[in-house]
Amino acid sequence: MLVLPNQKTPILIQGITSELGTVHTELAIAYGTHIVAGTSRDKNVDSFQNIPVFRTVKEAVRKTKPLVSVIFSSPARALGDVEEAARAKIPLIICTTERVPLHDALKMAAAAEKYHVTLIGPSSPGIVRAGACIAGTIPAHLFPKGSVGIMGRSSSLIYEAVQQLAEEGLGVSTCVALGAAPIVGTSFEPIFDALSVDPATKVILVIGQLSGQLENDLAAAYHMRRRKKPLVVYIPGGTMRRTVRTPLIGTPAFSPAGIVAEKRAVLEKAGAVWVDDPAGLGQAVARYIRKKVVPA
Amino acid sequence: MLIKEYQVKKIFKKHGVPLLRGGVAYTPEEARRVAEEIGGKAWVVKAQILAGSRSAGRFLDGAEEELSGIAWANAPMMAAALAEQMLGRYLQTPETGGIYHEVQRVYVEEACLGQGEYQMSLRIDFLTQKLILTIVSAGNMLHRYELPGYRLDVRTERRVLRELRLKDGKADQMADLLRRQVALFEAYGAIAVEFDPVIETAGGFVVLDGRIVFDSDSLFRYPEVAGMIEIEAGREREAAARQHQFRYIHLEGNIACLVNGIGLGQATIDSIHRNGGQVACLLDIGTEPSRDAVARALKMALSDPDIDGVLVNIFGGITRCDEIAEGLIAASGEILAGLPVVVRMDGTNAHIGRRLLFESRLSFTVVQKMDEAVRTIIQQVREVS
Numbered sequence: 001m002l003v004l005p006n007q008k009t010p011i012l013i014q015g016i017t018s019e020l021g022t023v024h025t026e027l028a029i030a031y032g033t034h035i036v037a038g039t040s041r042d043k044n045v046d047s048f049q050n051i052p053v054f055r056t057v058k059e060a061v062r063k064t065k066p067l068v069s070v071i072f073s074s075p076a077r078a079l080g081d082v083e084e085a086a087r088a089k090i091p092l093i094i095c096t097t098e099r100v101p102l103h104d105a106l107k108m109a110a111a112a113e114k115y116h117v118t119l120i121g122p123s124s125p126g127i128v129r130a131g132a133c134i135a136g137t138i139p140a141h142l143f144p145k146g147s148v149g150i151m152g153r154s155s156s157l158i159y160e161a162v163q164q165l166a167e168e169g170l171g172v173s174t175c176v177a178l179g180a181a182p183i184v185g186t187s188f189e190p191i192f193d194a195l196s197v198d199p200a201t202k203v204i205l206v207i208g209q210l211s212g213q214l215e216n217d218l219a220a221a222y223h224m225r226r227r228k229k230p231l232v233v234y235i236p237g238g239t240m241r242r243t244v245r246t247p248l249i250g251t252p253a254f255s256p257a258g259i260v261a262e263k264r265a266v267l268e269k270a271g272a273v274w275v276d277d278p279a280g281l282g283q284a285v286a287r288y289i290r291k292k293v294v295p296a
Numbered sequence: 297m298l299i300k301e302y303q304v305k306k307i308f309k310k311h312g313v314p315l316l317r318g319g320v321a322y323t324p325e326e327a328r329r330v331a332e333e334i335g336g337k338a339w340v341v342k343a344q345i346l347a348g349s350r351s352a353g354r355f356l357d358g359a360e361e362e363l364s365g366i367a368w369a370n371a372p373m374m375a376a377a378l379a380e381q382m383l384g385r386y387l388q389t390p391e392t393g394g395i396y397h398e399v400q401r402v403y404v405e406e407a408c409l410g411q412g413e414y415q416m417s418l419r420i421d422f423l424t425q426k427l428i429l430t431i432v433s434a435g436n437m438l439h440r441y442e443l444p445g446y447r448l449d450v451r452t453e454r455r456v457l458r459e460l461r462l463k464d465g466k467a468d469q470m471a472d473l474l475r476r477q478v479a480l481f482e483a484y485g486a487i488a489v490e491f492d493p494v495i496e497t498a499g500g501f502v503v504l505d506g507r508i509v510f511d512s513d514s515l516f517r518y519p520e521v522a523g524m525i526e527i528e529a530g531r532e533r534e535a536a537a538r539q540h541q542f543r544y545i546h547l548e549g550n551i552a553c554l555v556n557g558i559g560l561g562q563a564t565i566d567s568i569h570r571n572g573g574q575v576a577c578l579l580d581i582g583t584e585p586s587r588d589a590v591a592r593a594l595k596m597a598l599s600d601p602d603i604d605g606v607l608v609n610i611f612g613g614i615t616r617c618d619e620i621a622e623g624l625i626a627a628s629g630e631i632l633a634g635l636p637v638v639v640r641m642d643g644t645n646a647h648i649g650r651r652l653l654f655e656s657r658l659s660f661t662v663v664q665k666m667d668e669a670v671r672t673i674i675q676q677v678r679e680v681s
Contacts, residue, residue, distance in 0.1 A: 075513065075516070076517075098582075098583070099513045100513065101485050101511055101513050101514030101517070102420060102487060102511045102513065102514065103482070103485040103511070103514065104485075104514075106420065106425065106427075110445075125583075125613070125614075137583075137613075137614055138613065139612075139613040139614065139643070139644055141644075142613070142644070152559075153559055154557050154558050154559020154560065155557055155559070155583060155613055156555070156556050156557030156559060156560035156583070156610075156611045156613060156615070157557060157559030157562075157563050158559075159611045159612075159613045159643055160560055160563070160611045160642075160666065163611070163642055163643065180557070180558050182422050183420070183425055184425075207559065209559065210562065211422060212422060212423065213423045213424075234563075236559055236560075236561075236562035236563040236565075236566055237562035237565065237566065238566060239565060239566045239570065240562070240565060240569075242547070242548070245391075247347075247348055247349075247391050248417060248419055248488055248490065248509070249416075249417035249430050249432060249490055249492060250417060250428075250430035250432070250438060250440065276566075276570070277567070277570060278563035278564070278566050278567050278666070279567050279665070279666045279667035279670070280667075
């Protein structure tokens with residue numbers, strides 16, 4: 001089972017000397033994140049901010065035993081880095097790299113499956129546990145601590161939701177952002193399971209996505225669960241009323257409105273709370289918490 | 297991303313896909329020469345555009361009612377005459393969405409009558425994240441198979457051949473064709489490789505046409521393909537946006553949305569539509585936009601005659617709002633006149649960004665919340681239009 005990182009979880013940063021790696025490592029350390037090691041291709045670097053830097057993940061794992069790896073690498077190298085972390089059996093791998101070739105993303109997902117590790121990403125902003133740790137690029141300073149667990153796709157809309165929660169006096173327990181890429185390593189279910197058993201999380205807010213079927217799969221998992229935390233869902237794009245035709249053989253035309261309506265139907269059937277208005281995300285969660293008397 | 301038929305066939309040929317003899321022509325004279333070199337008694341002249349269904353296509357201002365994007369010629373001179381009729385003209389097909397594509401080249405190919413037509417498609421299925429092989433056989437029977445990876449495993453191969461009722465030599469040929477399709481798909485990191493149609497001739501299966509859908513994020517590995525990518529007619533803005541590191545999505549209203557991130561963008565669209573507005577386009581500058589990308593995106597919106605107003609909705613995470621503000625100010629200068637631009641900024645450095653916009657003394661309307669921004673732009677657009 002996926003264990004969400006906290007302030008004690010040892011974290012490895014692959015690509016710690018890259019431009020983004022440097023910036024986000026410093027932010028994470030300042031936030032209190034327990035970063036135990038880094039890797040770098042730069043042979044002249046042995047440490048960064050008193051953190052040991054290794055040439056290979058294998059060596060870093062042997063000496064520092066990280067449970068999470070956060071990857072900052074170029075699109076061309078992301079696959080190799082994910083495979084290296086998967087081979088070293090790091091249980092949770094977060095790949096932040098954007099614009100990864102689709103075939104590489106498929107191979108990443110396959111590697112994670114082969115080595116029984118969880119891959120979040122590619123193109124993921126990562127995970128933040130409010131007040132405890134940052135694994136990725138999420139701007140934790142925008143996240144007040146509270147009882148709303150968030151899992152979502154596109155990062156900026158998640159930050160928007162957090163802002164709306166804050167305006168309602170609500171905060172976040174843990175937020176996991178999968179990113180908006182068409183091919184992703186993990187679906188919502190393992191995160192849902194982890195948030196379900198997380199004592200700090202009272203309500204789960206899902207910021208879904210038009211494309212893919214992660215929300216449909218989540219609905220099935222939510223439906224099966226007996227004692228469940230409230231699930232509040234918004235999926236953007238449902239008001240776009242054009243028909244999209246991919247002229248590929250065996251692919252039917254579809255409309256965004258139709259897709260969102262279908263996702264809504266299965267989620268509501270499973271017992272989730274549907275939100276229509278993106279400007280009303282905070283209010284919807286707040287109303288639900290008040291109505292159901294879930295302690296905020 | 298697509299390339300034209302003659303380019304696809306060049307790649308197919310390199311990978312041993314059975315094709316008819318043919319060649320590309322830029323002039324009627326070249327079309328005649330290609331036909332003569334191929335030999336035989338009949339030829340097909342095919343307009344080269346980035347869209348399918350050309351045989352159901354029509355030319356702009358077409359006096360020749362009959363002429364579509366694919367035509368038969370009984371003599372090399374006729375191939376030249378057909379090329380003459382097609383080249384430099386504009387063609388639309390059921391797949392071009394009402395847009396006419398200029399025909400700059402034709403492909404001349406030996407004509408061939410066959411039977412037992414197939415459509416074969418191998419693609420990434422984004423719903424299941426699997427590789428899906430779809431074959432449509434005679435009578436529109438659709439067969440769907442999931443491949444376990446970059447190979448045609450024995451089980452799937454045998455299932456395909458059994459279900460298509462192919463035996464002996466034909467079965468071997470079909471299996472070979474499938475293996476080449478998988479190899480092409482892998483070799484180019486493609487989203488899809490299609491053989492469509494495949495016909496059965498006396499000499500075996502022949503691929504009459506096909507397409508490769510390339511992944512724009514993998515083109516850095518295939519510079520020879522990147523060099524073939526042309527800007528599709530009607531998609532000039534998408535191409536310009538891509539070149540400047542932002543994304544342009546065309547919709548049909550009169551309000552442009554400039555956002556950082558696709559999710560926030562679609563949410564903004566929902567919010568505008570819910571409040572009675574109509575979105576013309578989405579300009580997504582992504583998570584780490586440069587000032588230049590912001591400026592160019594705003595300029596693109598302001599210079600579009602269909603647009604009556606712009607809503608900038610930025611939620612800064614990694615994106616710093618002060619940098620966005622600088623980009624917006626750089627773009628605006630003189631061209632802001634007349635069109636309402638509402639800027640909503642929140643998140644990282646939003647207070648600095650908003651202050652910069654106020655101090656610029658440009659006619660931005662600056663607000664802090666999304667719903668307020670949406671109502672404001674809808675109202676302002678109503679007032680100007």
